[in-house]
Amino acid sequence: MKHSQLFASVFALAFSTASLADAISVDNCGEQLVFDKIPERIVVHDINMTDMAFALGLQDKMVGVTGITGWYKTSAEFDTLRGEIPELAPKYPSIENLVAAKPDMFVAGWYYGMKPGGDVTPDTLSPFGIKTLVLTESCVHLNKDRPEASMNLLFDDMLRLGKITGTEDKAQALVADWQRDLAEITAKVGDAKAQRVFLLDGPADKPFTSGKFAIPDAMIQAAGGTSVTHDMDTSWGRTSWEAVAASNPEFLVLLDYQTGNGAQDTFNFLQEHVTMSKTDAVKNARWIGLRYEELTPGPANIAAIAKIAKAMHPERF
C-alpha cells in the first residue's frame, strides 16, 4: 500500500517534470512566450503572417484569419490555400471577434492588427487564454532598443512559429532553402556596384517609406542596393521629398496595392513631381512594383529580393 503510494507520487513527479520540459518557450519582443502544449486553435492577422502559417501547412489548426480582404486583393493561390478558414474581421479585429473564435494563439504585430493601448493587445487577450505571438519586425514600436533589420526577421519568425506549432523541421527546411536562394542571388550580383534605392508606399504629400528597422531595408541590401532612407530611426515612417531627392536614388521600389494601375500610378506621380522627376531613377524609369506581402516579413520576401536584384542588375542574371 505504502509502496504503491510512493510509486504513484514518484511517477506523478516524473510525469510533471516531463511535461514541464515539454513546455515550448520562444522569444517574443524580448520576453518569453511559453506554451505548455502545442496550440490547436490559431488566428492569424494580415496576409504576410498568414503566408507564414500556410508555408508550414497549419491550415487545419487555423480557426480564423483577420485583416485580409479589407485591404488587399488576394491571389487565387492564396484563396486556395485558405480554403474554408473564415475571416473574422476584414481589417483590425475587435476583442469580441477574437474571443468568439476560441483561439489559444493569435499571431499579429504592433500596427499589424494591434495598436499600443488598444482593445486588442497581448495583455487584453491573455485573460481569455489567448497567447499572442508578436511579429518581430513590429517589436520596435514598443522598444526602440532593437537590432537593425536583417533577413533574420523572416527566418527567426518562421522558426519560432515552427517551434510552437510542432513543425520545426519544416520551418528549418524552408529557412535553409531560402538561405541557399539568397546566397545564389548574392553570388550572381557579385561585385556589381550597390545602387541607391528608394522605397515608396504611394503618392503622398510626404513620402511614407521604410527605415532601418523594417524588412525592406534588409531586402534591398540583399538584392545589391542600399536604401537611401536607411538612416531613419523607425520601421516605417515619413520623410521629406527634399531629403529623398537630394539622395538622388537610382532605383525605386514601389508598393503595389493593386488599386487603379497599381505601382504605375505611383511612378506617374513621381514623374510629375517637380523635384523627384529630376532624380536618376525617375529619369531612367528604373523601378519595380511589389505587393504588400512581398515587402512585409513573410515567405514572399525571398522571391521579391530576386525580382529586385534582377531589375536592378539585369546584366548579371
Place this chain on the structure above:
Amino acid sequence: MRVPALLAGGITLLIALVLASIAVGSVTIPLADVTGALSRALDTAAASSEAGVMDSIVMDLRLPRTLFACLIGAGLGITGVLLQTATRNDLADPFLFGLSSGAATGAVLVITVTGDLLGIWTLPLAAFVGGMIAAVIVLALVGRLGSTAPEKLVLAGLAVSFLFSALTHFLIFAGDHRAAHSVVFWMLGGLGLARWSNILLVLAGFAAIFAFAITNHRKFDALLSGDTTAASLGVSVDRTRRQIFLFAAFSTAVFVSIAGVIGFVGLMVPHIARALVGVLHKHLIIMAALIGALLLTASDLVARVVLSPQELPIGVVTTALGTVFVFAMLLGAKRW
C-alpha cells in the same frame, strides 16, 4: 407630475437599450445563449460547469461595456450641465479645459517615448495625468486673473487645448509616425477597454460628480440668477465655480483615461434635459444623467453594429448626432 413620468419612460428605455446592447455586438450570439449566459452567471452553482466562450463575451466584455456606457454617459451629461451653468455658456462642455488634448498628449508620450513602464495601466494613467495637467493649467491661468469670469475660462481652455495638440503632433512626427493611428482612439473614443477590473475607476468618476451635483443643486440654481443675486443669497460664487471646475475636470479625466474623448455628449445632453424638465438643477441633473446614459448606450450600439464585424470609434457616432442636433438647435424656432 411630468418628471416622474419622464423618469419612468427614460428608465424603461434605458433597460431596453442595455439589454439590446448586451445581446448585440460584433459577433452574433443567439438570444437564447445570451439569456443563458446571464442566468448561468446569476446561478453561481452552474457557472463553472457550463460557462463557455460565449458566456465570457456576454459577461466579461459586453456587460461591463454597457455599464461603462451608462456611467460615462451619465457622468458627461451631469458635467455638461454644471459647466454650462458655471460659465453661462451654451457651448461649454466637459472638454473645455483642454482635457482631451492633454489626455492625448499623455497617451502619445507613452506610445512614442516611454513605452508601457507600468504595464496595462500605463496608458490610462498617462492619459489621466495629461488631462489633469491641462485642466490645472487652465484653472491656474484663470486663478491668476483673479476672477472666474466665464469668457476668460473659455479662452484659457482653448489656448491650452491648442498647446497640447501641438505637443501631441510634435511627438508623433518626432517619434513613431504610426502612433497617429493610436491617437485616433484618444480623439474619438471607444469603450473597447471596458472590463470588470477597471469599472471601479469609472464608478468613482461618476460618483464624484453625481454626489457633488446633487448635494449642491440649490447653489447652482442661485448661480443662474446672476453673480450678484447669488452672492446676496449667501452663495460664494467664485468658490462654487472653482469646485465645479475641479469636480468636472476630475471626472472627465477619469472617463477619458478609459474611454478616450467622447465628444458632444456633455454639450447636447444638458440642452435636451433643460427642454424636458426646466432649468432647476435637482431635476435637471437627474434627467441629464439619464439622457446621457441613454445616448451613450445607443451610440455604442450603433458604433458596434453599423460596420460589423469592425467597430466604429464611438466619437464618430456621437459627433454625427451632435452636429445634427446643433443644426436643429440653430434652425429650430424653439429656444432651448
